[in-house]
Structures are given as C-alpha cells and as structure tokens.
Amino acid sequence: MPAPRFIGSEIYRHSSYGAWHPLRIPRVSTVKDLARALGWLPPSAFVQSPRAKPPALWRFHRPDYxxxxxxxxxxxxxxxxxxxxxxxxxxxxxxxxxxxxRPATAVGGSLLAGELVARGGVVYSPAGGTHHGMPDRANGFCYLNDPVFAIRSLRDNGATRVAYVDIDAHHPDGVEAAFASDPDTCLVSTHEAGRWPRTGALTDRGAGQVWNLPMPAGSTDDDMAMVLDQLILPVVDDFRPDAIVLQCGADAVAEDPQSRMTLSNNAHWAVVAALRPLAPRMVVLGGGGYNPWSVGRLWTGVWGTLVGAEIPDRLPPAAASVLRALRWIGPQREITPQEHWTETLRDAPRNAPVTELVRDGISALVARRSAWV
Structure with a gap:
C-alpha cells in the first residue's frame, strides 16, 4: 500500500474571502507548516494541487455558472x-x-485524489470539503463542490461503491443533492440540529442510502463516540464500499464560532482512524472551521493519524511558533489565543452523558438500517 499523500497549494496562503468573512483566516497553510515543523510531511508525501479547468467542472456545475x-x-x-x-x-x-x-484548485485536488488512490491508499486534501456548492450557484461559502468531484473521480478510477461520511457541523446539502438517488453512494452526515442550511432531517432517505443524524448543540466526544460505534461504522461496513470520502470539517469543536457543538479534536481523529480499515481507498477532505488555531491543530492531527504519527504532549518550539504567529481579528477585537491553542495539538477530551436526542436519533436510524439490511 503506498504511503499517504498530502495535496496542497500556496494559493490558500495568499488568498482570503475578505477582511470580515469567516474564511479570512489561514487554514491549509497552517496545516502544511505545522505538519512540516513536526517532521510529518516530507517532500515525498506532498503533491501540488492542479487547478480544474472549466470542461472538467461542467460535469457537475452548469457552464453558464x-x-x-x-x-x-x-x-x-x-x-x-x-x-x-x-x-x-x-x-x-x-x-x-x-x-x-481558489475553489477550482480545491476541485483539482479532489480529482487528483481519486487518481492517486486508484490502486489503493489514502490521500488528504485539507483544502477540500466545500460541500454546499450547487450546480448553478454558490452556496454557504462554497463556489464549487469538490466532494462531488472526489466521488466521481473515484468512480472514474475504478471504484464502484463509495461511502461519503461528513462530520462537519453543517449538513452537506450539495453532496446530498448530487447523490441522494444513487444506490451506489452511501451518504452519512452528522451535523448540528437547526443550523444552516437546515437540511439533513433524520427522516431523509433518498434511495435508501442517506443517513442523516442531526445532533444537538453541546454535543460532546461521548455523543460522537456512540454515533461512530452504533451508526457510522455499521452503516459503512454494511455498505461494503471500495472507497471512502471523509469530509472532516473542524467547525464542530468547542471553540468554533460557527456552531454550538462542543467536540474536542479527539472525536474527529477517532473517526479518521476507525474508517481507514473499511475500504482500500480513502480520500480525506477538510471543510468548515473558523478558529485558526483549532482548525490548524485538528487538521494537522488528521494528517498525523493517517501517517501513524505519535501526537506529542507538548509541541516542539518550531511547531508552537507556527501557531503563535497566527492572528485572528474578530468583529470588535483581536482574539487572544488560549495557551493550549499554541502549545499543544491534542485537546483535552470533552465528556458528558450522551444526550437523549442523539440516543433517539441513533435508535431510529438503527431500526431503519435493520429493515434495510
């Protein structure tokens, strides 16, 4: 099996959505710098992302758009x-x-990812995960929908059954619109209940392979652990995919300003590790995430999980300096980072009793799964 590959580009270091947009912050560049400072990203593992050209984009997006x-x-x-x-x-x-x-480069990365894992392996493209883009319009910070292209690229390169798992705080409405009626694509999403785009109801079924679990504000690592063990892993395992796409949005952690979920980054890393053995091909994408320190730490830990690196208790000086150099100016003031945002990679676990809404949602979906199987 080839070693994991990391797809990136310097375009993300030098572009921003604007001074007051949530995506004004550096994200992919931080992950790349932090992974290199930790010794986890040798030149042999890094792949420069191509930029998708319009004819490639027309396979999902309308030419006039x-x-x-x-x-x-x-x-x-x-x-x-x-x-x-x-x-x-x-x-x-x-x-x-x-x-x-910028979004065409993310799509190029997702297209390339499917090619790189044609014979097996795992590719990480943290710039990907723009799961709201629609065929004929921009939507929710997403101008193009690179996860759709990742799934199609996997299909073009030999995969027949693709499982798409999305743990972003927001429901992947664009991906579901593309594949809800496709029995060879399994869609599993956990997202905050009632949060924009307010789609992804528990009862949505598509062709029978759509599994949405809205989770309440305040959901913790224990909620996600139960979801992983009782819903995500059984559904994906039953589907028997030959490829998995994981959208690993970082906005469900406690410090993120765009959700009210309270996961630690440990919950995300556990999903990455648990899904990896379930298919010979895996593409891992980024997604949401609007606190520069928590995004950089979480997504760097995703790469560390994929390459089997040991997460240090305390960051070495070169890595800590990457995080100390970040600035985050809020609507009224500059945000001062908490100490653990600059000195550690791993969050303290965030535990609490599993919520009733999560238990009830899992029970409903498990009952549906039993009937389906």
Missing part, C-alpha cells in the same frame, strides 16, 4: 442579475481576487 464565476473574478464585479441568479457577490459568497482559481 462557471462562466459567471470566472467573469466575476476577472472584473471583480457582479451585476444585480448575476447576484440574484448565481448567489455571487453576497456576504456569504463575496467577490475576491481568487474566487474562481
């Missing part, structure tokens, strides 16, 4: 008609200098 996205990047303007039709130039999906090239 791609043309409008390119034109908005070129002119740095949108008309009222373009804004209304394609949701470009909105507070969520603003005009910025790399608004086409």
């Amino acid at each position: 791609i043309a409008a996205l390119q034109d908005a990047e070129r002119t740095q303007l949108v008309t009222a008609e373009t804004r209304a039709r394609y949701a470009l130039g909105t507070p969520s999906n603003p005009v910025f200098p790399e608004m086409y090239r």
Whole structure:
C-alpha cells in the first residue's frame, strides 16, 4: 500500500474571502507548516494541487455558472442579475481576487485524489470539503463542490461503491443533492440540529442510502463516540464500499464560532482512524472551521493519524511558533489565543452523558438500517 499523500497549494496562503468573512483566516497553510515543523510531511508525501479547468467542472456545475464565476473574478464585479441568479457577490459568497482559481484548485485536488488512490491508499486534501456548492450557484461559502468531484473521480478510477461520511457541523446539502438517488453512494452526515442550511432531517432517505443524524448543540466526544460505534461504522461496513470520502470539517469543536457543538479534536481523529480499515481507498477532505488555531491543530492531527504519527504532549518550539504567529481579528477585537491553542495539538477530551436526542436519533436510524439490511 503506498504511503499517504498530502495535496496542497500556496494559493490558500495568499488568498482570503475578505477582511470580515469567516474564511479570512489561514487554514491549509497552517496545516502544511505545522505538519512540516513536526517532521510529518516530507517532500515525498506532498503533491501540488492542479487547478480544474472549466470542461472538467461542467460535469457537475452548469457552464453558464462557471462562466459567471470566472467573469466575476476577472472584473471583480457582479451585476444585480448575476447576484440574484448565481448567489455571487453576497456576504456569504463575496467577490475576491481568487474566487474562481481558489475553489477550482480545491476541485483539482479532489480529482487528483481519486487518481492517486486508484490502486489503493489514502490521500488528504485539507483544502477540500466545500460541500454546499450547487450546480448553478454558490452556496454557504462554497463556489464549487469538490466532494462531488472526489466521488466521481473515484468512480472514474475504478471504484464502484463509495461511502461519503461528513462530520462537519453543517449538513452537506450539495453532496446530498448530487447523490441522494444513487444506490451506489452511501451518504452519512452528522451535523448540528437547526443550523444552516437546515437540511439533513433524520427522516431523509433518498434511495435508501442517506443517513442523516442531526445532533444537538453541546454535543460532546461521548455523543460522537456512540454515533461512530452504533451508526457510522455499521452503516459503512454494511455498505461494503471500495472507497471512502471523509469530509472532516473542524467547525464542530468547542471553540468554533460557527456552531454550538462542543467536540474536542479527539472525536474527529477517532473517526479518521476507525474508517481507514473499511475500504482500500480513502480520500480525506477538510471543510468548515473558523478558529485558526483549532482548525490548524485538528487538521494537522488528521494528517498525523493517517501517517501513524505519535501526537506529542507538548509541541516542539518550531511547531508552537507556527501557531503563535497566527492572528485572528474578530468583529470588535483581536482574539487572544488560549495557551493550549499554541502549545499543544491534542485537546483535552470533552465528556458528558450522551444526550437523549442523539440516543433517539441513533435508535431510529438503527431500526431503519435493520429493515434495510
């Protein structure tokens, strides 16, 4: 089995959605710098991401939408008609200098990932995970939908049954729209109940392979551990995929400003480790995450989990300096990092009794799964 590969690009270091957008923060560049400082990312493991070209994007996105996205990047303007039709130039999906090239690079990474694991293995593309993008419009900070392309690339390169697991705090409405009626794609999502886009109801079924579990605000590691053991792993194992795509959004942790879930990064790493043996091919993507320290630490730990690295109790000086150099300016003030955000990689576990909503949701889905099997 080939060693895990890490796909990245410097475009993420030098672009931002704007001074007050939640995606003003560095994320992929922090993961790359931190992994290198820890000695986990040798040159042989790093792969430069290509940029997807319009004909490739037309396999999911409408040509007129791609043309409008390119034109908005070129002119740095949108008309009222373009804004209304394609949701470009909105507070969520603003005009910025790399608004086409940056997401097209993420799609290029997802396309390449499917090729790299054609004969087995695992690829990590933390810039991926833009799971809200729709065929004809931007949606929820996502101009393009690279997870859709990751699934299709896996199919193009020999996979027949793909399991897509999404542990972002937000439901992957764009991915579900693409594959809900496809019996050869299994979709499993955990997301915060009642949070935008307010889709992903427990009762959604698609062709029978859609499994949504809304989780309450305040969900902890114990909630996710039960979900992993009693829902995610049995569903994926029963499906018997020959490829897994994991969207590992970091916005369900306690310090993130865009959700009210309270997981630690240990919960995410446990999902990564548990899913890895269930298919010969695995593509791991990023996703949401809006606290620069918690995102950098969580996603670096994902890479460490994939390569079998030992998580240090305390970061060595070179790694800690990467985190100390980060700045996060909020709406009213600059955020001062907590000590563990700059000195450690692993969060303290966040434990509490499993909530009734999680127990009831699992019970309902397990009953449905028993009937399905």
